[in-house]
Amino acid sequence: MTRKRFDEMGCCVASALNEVGDWWSLLIVKQAMLGTRRYVDFQNSLGIAKNILCNRLSRLVENGVMVRVDVGEHGKRYEYRLTDKGRDLFTVVTALRQWSERWNGEQDSMKLVDRQTGEPLAPVTVQNQQGQPLTVRDVRFVDENGKPFEEAG
Amino acid sequence: MTRKRFDEMGCCVASALNEVGDWWSLLIVKQAMLGTRRYVDFQNSLGIAKNILCNRLSRLVENGVMVRVDVGEHGKRYEYRLTDKGRDLFTVVTALRQWSERWNGEQDSMKLVDRQTGEPLAPVTVQNQQGQPLTVRDVRFVDENGKPFEEAG
DNA sequence: CCACAATGGTTGCAAAACGAAACCAAATAA
DNA sequence: TTATTTGGTTTCGTTTTGCAACCATTGTGG
Numbered sequence: 001m002t003r004k005r006f007d008e009m010g011c012c013v014a015s016a017l018n019e020v021g022d023w024w025s026l027l028i029v030k031q032a033m034l035g036t037r038r039y040v041d042f043q044n045s046l047g048i049a050k051n052i053l054c055n056r057l058s059r060l061v062e063n064g065v066m067v068r069v070d071v072g073e074h075g076k077r078y079e080y081r082l083t084d085k086g087r088d089l090f091t092v093v094t095a096l097r098q099w100s101e102r103w104n105g106e107q108d109s110m111k112l113v114d115r116q117t118g119e120p121l122a123p124v125t126v127q128n129q130q131g132q133p134l135t136v137r138d139v140r141f142v143d144e145n146g147k148p149f150e151e152a153g
Numbered sequence: 154m155t156r157k158r159f160d161e162m163g164c165c166v167a168s169a170l171n172e173v174g175d176w177w178s179l180l181i182v183k184q185a186m187l188g189t190r191r192y193v194d195f196q197n198s199l200g201i202a203k204n205i206l207c208n209r210l211s212r213l214v215e216n217g218v219m220v221r222v223d224v225g226e227h228g229k230r231y232e233y234r235l236t237d238k239g240r241d242l243f244t245v246v247t248a249l250r251q252w253s254e255r256w257n258g259e260q261d262s263m264k265l266v267d268r269q270t271g272e273p274l275a276p277v278t279v280q281n282q283q284g285q286p287l288t289v290r291d292v293r294f295v296d297e298n299g300k301p302f303e304e305a306g
Numbered sequence: 307c308c309a310c311a312a313t314g315g316t317t318g319c320a321a322a323a324c325g326a327a328a329c330c331a332a333a334t335a336a
Numbered sequence: 337t338t339a340t341t342t343g344g345t346t347t348c349g350t351t352t353t354g355c356a357a358c359c360a361t362t363g364t365g366g
Contacts, residue, residue, distance in 0.1 A: 002322065003176070003353060004200070012261040013183045013246055016253035023156065023174055023324095030166045033289050034302065039343055047157070049325045054344060064256070076332055076342055082289075085256045090289040091248040093166060094279045099245060100169035103217070103238045108165040110302050114281040115293045122282055126247045127275045128267040131284060136186050136235075136243040140268045149187065149263050155351070156324065176353095192314055202354045207315065229313055229361055309366090316359070323352070330345070336338085 019063045020089065024048060024056050029065065029086055030093045037079040065089070095124040172216045173242065177201055177209050182218065182239055183246045190232040218242070248277040 006014035006021070020026050027046060036042055043053055057080055060066040065086040069079045094112070101108070112121050125133040141149035159167035159174070173179050180199055189195055196206055210233055213219040218239040222232045247265070254261070265274050278286040294302035 006176070006180070009200075010260055010262070011180075011183075012250045012253040012257070012259075014180060015257055015260060016249040017176065017179060019253075019257075021174075021176055021179065023159070023170060026170060026174065027159070027164075027167060030164075034294055040341085047162075049327095050344070051326090051346085052324065055323095072333085076344090077334095078343075087289050088252060088255065091277050091279055092245060092252060095244040095248050095277070096169040097165045099241060100165040100172075102241065104165070104168055104172075106165075107163055107168060109163070109297050111295050111297070112292045113295055113299075114287060115291050117281065118293075118299070119282050121287065121292065122280045122284065124244050124248070124277060124279055126244055126277055128270065129272050129275055131275070134267060134274065136240050138268050139265045139274065140271075141187055142264050142266055144262050144264070146266075146271070193312085202356095203315075204317085204355090205353065225362090229315085229363095231314075307366100309364105311362105311364080313362085314360090317357085319355090319357105321353080321355105324350080326348095326350105328345105328347080330343105332342090332344105333340100334342100335340075 020060075020065065020092075022056070024052060025060060025065075026089070026093060026096070028053075028056055028060065029082065029089050030097075032066065032080065032082050032086065033090060033093065037081055039078065039080070042080070060086070091124060094121070098123055173213075173218065173245075175209070177205060178213060178218075179242070179246060179249070181206075181209055181213065182235065182242050183250075185219065185233065185235045185239065186243060186246065190234055192231065192233070195233070213239070244277060247274070251276055 006018040009015070020029065024046075028042060031042060031045055036045055039053070039057070042048065042057075043050060046053075057066065057068070061068055061080070064083055066080050067083055069081055071077050071079050113119060114121065126139070127133055143149055159171040162168070173182065177199070181195060184195060184198055189198055192206070192210075195201065195210075196203060199206075210219065210221070214221055214233075217236055219233050220236055222234055224230050224232050250261075266272060267274065279292070280286055296302055
């Protein structure tokens with residue numbers, strides 16, 4: 001009667017959600033992308049309970065999304081930093097952010113801009129090899145033999 | 154002592170997660186993108202408990218991600234279909250899927266291809282206005298005045 | 307018409323996860 | 337030495353989850 005696990009569903013989306021699909025993990029990752037690295041800073045900026053934060057950070061480290069680095073500065077002091085795998089969630093987080101901006105209006109004073117030019121980012125889209133944007137209706141789901149996919153996972 | 158709500162955090166990512174950030178919602182949306190529309194089909198394909206499915210579908214409808222359509226065919230028969238807002242999650246779901254493929258290897262027999270050409274999709278990336286891909290290190294987080302963002306939400 | 311099945315739900319219960327606050331321990335600062 | 341900062345665990349009450357059983361409406365087969 002444990003909470004259902006998604007790792008055995010044979011679906012990439014499911015196993016991704018198994019790693020970062022709970023209420024807090026992606027928020028922690030997003031906060032890390034803003035530069036937050038220390039335990040207390042995550043706690044204060046997110047308003048998350050300490051035990052939950054502890055649990056999530058451990059799981060993120062287990063899954064290779066973050067690493068815990070000992071920076072012996074004062075007391076017991078560590079930093080939680082994104083790995084390459086964690087930084088690669090930038091697309092997901094940005095897509096989510098833009099989706100929310102599009103459909104729920106601007107509730108956020110923060111903007112993302114190109115560091116070089118200062119210009120806002122382009123909307124994240126799914127594209128084909130030529131860079132043409134594709135909607136869900138422009139794609140087909142096929143199995144490894146190229147046959148249309150019949151409902152499963 | 155309810156679960157923490159994210160709608161009041163003043164962060165787009167947080168309010169997006171408030172709508173689709175639980176274990177099941179994005180999976181339901183993904184399944185809908187595969188063509189699933191009926192209650193029983195969601196239940197069978199996802200292996201989700203009926204009460205949870207019911208609850209999640211209601212919330213998705215409330216949030217305008219899906220609509221419930223009465224198709225009076227047999228017994229009480231409804232279809233749950235994605236709205237434009239729901240279909241717009243395609244980017245998020247695809248980014249998640251590709252992330253999982255890249256970092257967890259291929260656990261999925263399903264591929265997405267361009268319906269026109271049959272070619273696989275390009276990797277989803279964050280881009281600037283010129284279409285150049287950007288990593289999280291290539292962007293800056295600024296407030297509405299263009300000043301660097303100081304840690305908050 | 308009647309029994310029966312299918313669909314879409316709801317209810318009740320036990321197990322697990324969550325949230326808040328208190329407590330704890332290592333290491334440095336005063 | 338004492339206090340403080342940091343990171344973490346424990347305890348406990350509430351909420352959520354998962355499962356199974358039950359219910360109601362609208363067909364269909366006989």
